[in-house]
Amino acid sequence: MTRAIMIQGAGSNVGKSMLVAGIARAATRMGLRVAPFKPQNMSNNAAVTVDGGEIGRAQALQALACGRDPVVDMNPVLLKPETDIGAQVILRGQRLATVQARAYGAMKAQLLPEVLDSFHRLAESCDLIIVEGAGSPAEVNLRAGDIANMGFASAAGVPVVLIGDIDRGGVIAQMVGTHVVLDPGDAGLIKGFAINKFRGDASLFTDGMALIAARTGWTPLGILPWFADAWRLPAEDVMDVASRPGGPIRIVVPRLNRIANFDDLDPLSTTPDVSVEIVPEGRPLPLDADLILLPGSKSTIADLAHFRAQGWDIDLAAHIRRGGHVLGICGGYQMLGQTIADPDGIEGPPGAVRGMGHLDVATVMGQHKRLALSHATYLPTGDPVSGYEIHLGRTTGPDADRHWLALDGRAEGAQSRDGRVMGCYLHGLFAADAFRAAYLARLGKPVGAGDYGATVQATLDALADHVAAHLDLDALLALAAPVLRQSKV
Structure with missing residues (x-):
């Protein structure tokens, strides 16, 4: 039976996309048939799929990490910003409409069934789906109609692992604060957590991990040091273009x-x-x-x-x-x-x-x-x-x-x-x-x-080694839940 786990971030740009790619490559090397999935992405850096649509570039890289061709079901909703308040909506790889932000909020309820259909269709061809969230679930003002984070996790019954970015500072507040502001039902979906982008001696944050675990009840899964070769992989966010x-x-x-x-x-x-x-x-x-x-x-x-x-x-x-x-x-x-x-x-x-x-x-x-x-x-x-x-x-x-x-x-x-x-x-x-x-x-x-192709593949292998060395993969995969058809919409 196909199982799924969702990686969400305590903030934007905490390294979710890269982490999913590394977990995907590591799990693939274990012999599992793995697929990436992102319910909703916002990016103008798209990839063309083998089935004639477009998805976020990060999902195409994650598919490569899994040894799979990218398909539109890996990222059923893609938002491509055209102005500060408007974006083109891509549904299953094809242009659906161009809408303002407020109008898109009303549209999301119609998109959730489409997102779940893609998720379940993808599950038919793999053993494990690694789902990537968008932004942060702590933006509870956006929870109504959400399809990117807890809205999807709740509807699909997928447990969540929350990632914090220690490089920006304040990571304990990020993690514990997320637990505090979430609705109890959403908070209960988070089963584990990890800290990303650590520089220096990770043992210095042992007490920090214990404090987060005590305040939240989540299972600590590891502290990942900064991955210096990340720049060798295709970037999705324009802010990462350097x-x-x-x-x-x-x-x-x-x-x-x-x-x-x-x-x-x-x-x-x-x-x-x-x-x-x-x-x-x-x-x-x-x-x-x-x-x-x-x-x-x-x-x-x-x-x-x-x-x-x-x-x-x-x-x-x-x-x-x-x-x-x-x-x-x-x-x-x-x-x-x-x-x-x-x-x-x-x-x-x-x-x-x-x-x-x-x-x-x-x-x-x-x-x-x-x-x-x-x-x-x-x-x-x-x-x-x-x-x-x-x-x-x-x-x-x-x-x-x-x-x-x-x-x-x-x-x-x-x-x-x-x-x-x-x-x-x-x-x-x-x-x-x-x-x-x-x-x-x-x-x-x-x-x-x-x-260049060999450079990308070698970097994905190095990323998988990095993840396997610093993240408790066995514990993370044990948190994954079976994909069930009776999703709540």
């Missing part, structure tokens, strides 16, 4: 307000000869960059306005005049063109804007979102590339005649006459080692190909 000093090739990335699908940066960050620099708002783009990479965006027109407000359009033009290279991916590709039109108001108010004009192409947004796992050939060298497409726009124009990818048998991408400004819709292309080496060689500083 500059990575490395080698002589300097790649600069402006941090867009609605940056999306920024996993394109991960293989570059782990390449020893490459330094990736994330430039926040208020700072100019450096003039000595070898490459300025414009990433994807959830709200391209709004992010283009933000780009100009920083003066980055002036910096980019100066970089190009000096002979620098530019690559735009998806939304960044669209920004480099002559115009971007959104006649139906898919990503914001209807209208059209002038692009930066560095590529002679034009983009029109449409109702249909292309979601596809794609295979391509890098035409200059013939190297194979695999990745994914996740976009609304269609881009055409003279510079698209100078395409540089053959994507599933069709032309893809555009480049300027001198080949220094390029763009495409294919995400994930830098994960292809031969392409990455060939593209970086265009910058005049050849590097070795490396093996």
Whole structure:
């Protein structure tokens, strides 16, 4: 019989996603068929699934840790923020609606049965489901209609392990305070706890663990030290995207307000000869960059306005005049063109804007979102590339005649006459080692190909070793409960 356990956090960014990946890999190595599940996620960093939808990037990484292909049932509800108070709602991998925060609150009751259906369908193909919560269950003002934390755990009958982040300080208050503010029924669902991101001598917190256990009645499961290699794994939260000093090739990335699908940066960050620099708002783009990479965006027109407000359009033009290279991916590709039109108001108010004009192409947004796992050939060298497409726009124009990818048998991408400004819709292309080496060689500083896939797998194994060494996995797995069909809705 399939069993399930839920990992929730006493706050946001306590390391739940990484911990689930580590537990999943460790349990998989025990011979269990494991699957990840997150009822509701909020992220603009999505992954395309084998069944033609999109889910949060963290669940795709967790699926990889389990040795499984990602499917939409692993993350049935995905919220993709478009404004400060509005988001696109993705249900089972497909766009359902764009709603304001208050309207979404009313929608959640309709989504819970869908979430439970996905959970039960996933249970049919595995021995263990590791569920990840979102944010914190201590936000009891959001408990009514909740589908992300205790609302789901209660409806599905899944016991909870609560994780605290000691690196931020105040972890005893986080844990005991959560117990105090929860409804007794919800508090009773929490069976164990662990402390994450400890630096130094963990024995110094032995009394702290005992105090939390005494105040809550929860089983202590361990203290996990800081996992230093976490940066080698794809990040889901934009706040985890950080500059990575490395080698002589300097790649600069402006941090867009609605940056999306920024996993394109991960293989570059782990390449020893490459330094990736994330430039926040208020700072100019450096003039000595070898490459300025414009990433994807959830709200391209709004992010283009933000780009100009920083003066980055002036910096980019100066970089190009000096002979620098530019690559735009998806939304960044669209920004480099002559115009971007959104006649139906898919990503914001209807209208059209002038692009930066560095590529002679034009983009029109449409109702249909292309979601596809794609295979391509890098035409200059013939190297194979695999990745994914996740976009609304269609881009055409003279510079698209100078395409540089053959994507599933069709032309893809555009480049300027001198080949220094390029763009495409294919995400994930830098994960292809031969392409990455060939593209970086265009910058005049050849590097070795490396093996990005092997790096990710080795890091997942190291994470599993880390979890197994510091977490009582046997006790945690013993807390998992059978998945029963008679869920409460």
